[in-house]
Amino acid sequence: MDKRHQEKFSSDRxxxxxxxxxxxxxxCQMHQDPNVMATLNGxxxxxxxxxxxxxxxxxxQRYGYGLWMFRDTDGNFVGRGGLRxxxxxxNDEIELAYALMxxxxxxxxxxxxxxxxxxxxxEYLDIAEVVCFTLTINQASQRVMQKVGFQYxxxxxxxxxxxxxxxxxxxxxxxxx
Numbered sequence: 001m002d003k004r005h006q007e008k009f010s011s012d013r014x015x016x017x018x019x020x021x022x023x024x025x026x027x028c029q030m031h032q033d034p035n036v037m038a039t040l041n042g043x044x045x046x047x048x049x050x051x052x053x054x055x056x057x058x059x060x061q062r063y064g065y066g067l068w069m070f071r072d073t074d075g076n077f078v079g080r081g082g083l084r085x086x087x088x089x090x091n092d093e094i095e096l097a098y099a100l101m102x103x104x105x106x107x108x109x110x111x112x113x114x115x116x117x118x119x120x121x122x123e124y125l126d127i128a129e130v131v132c133f134t135l136t137i138n139q140a141s142q143r144v145m146q147k148v149g150f151q152y153x154x155x156x157x158x159x160x161x162x163x164x165x166x167x168x169x170x171x172x173x174x175x176x177x
Contacts, residue, residue, distance in 0.1 A: 009068075011116040014078060014109065016068035019056055023069050026077050027053060035102045039138045041159055059084050065125055067097065070113055078104045081113045083121050083130065089156045089165060093131045094121070096168075098144070105140070114148045122170045129169040136162045149176040 008017045030036055031044035031052070044052065060066040067082035081098030088095070098113050121127040132150050134141040142164060146152075150166035157163065 009116060009120060011112050013072060014070045014112060014116065015073075016070050016081075016113075016116065018060060019053070019067040019069055019080065019082075021053065021057065024049065024053055026069070027080070030077075030080070030099065030101060033102065036099055039135050039141065040099060056084070065120070068117070070109075072104075077101065078109055079113065081110075081117055083117060083125070083127065088131065088133065088158060094127055094129070096121075096130045096132045110141070110144045111147045114144055118148060118168070118173060122173050127170065129167060131165060131167050133158060133163045133165045136164055142166075149173055 008015070010016065028046055028049050031049045034043060037043045056067050063085060065083050067080050067084065069080050070078045072078050079098060079100035081096070084095055084097060086093055086095045096114060096117060098110055098117070100110055100113075118130065121130060131153075132145045133156065134145075136155065145166045148168070149172055150168045151172070153165045153167050155162060156165045
């Protein structure tokens, strides 16, 4: 596999393909769902989703990785997740990001997504460490982070809201596998 550009991959129950322009309508559905967006800075308009898509497609072109769209074995959209370079808490970092549609919550799929993404990041992209963060009230996301090996580092303010920041190094990931 190409170390820089991991196109498609799968896990036990999910298949992942790189975000593409054709995903705009499904992203709009996700970004209009108040349950999904409650912990992701609120509902986004079609124009905001277009900007989000454009920014994330540019990330793919620039770095050779980014967000993937995840589907179940029947081809239904489950969510999106991936790795992206960000500036947070005064540092350049690589973030593990994920979001699932509510119908798929509570089934272990976020953990499965996170594990598959981290495998790509650490084994194929040679990333040394990854951060993950969420609102302090998002206990479900924090449980996912902990299950895949992330360690709590500190509370931070992001987008003017209280968040928790977690970190996982490749060495620690290898140890806890």
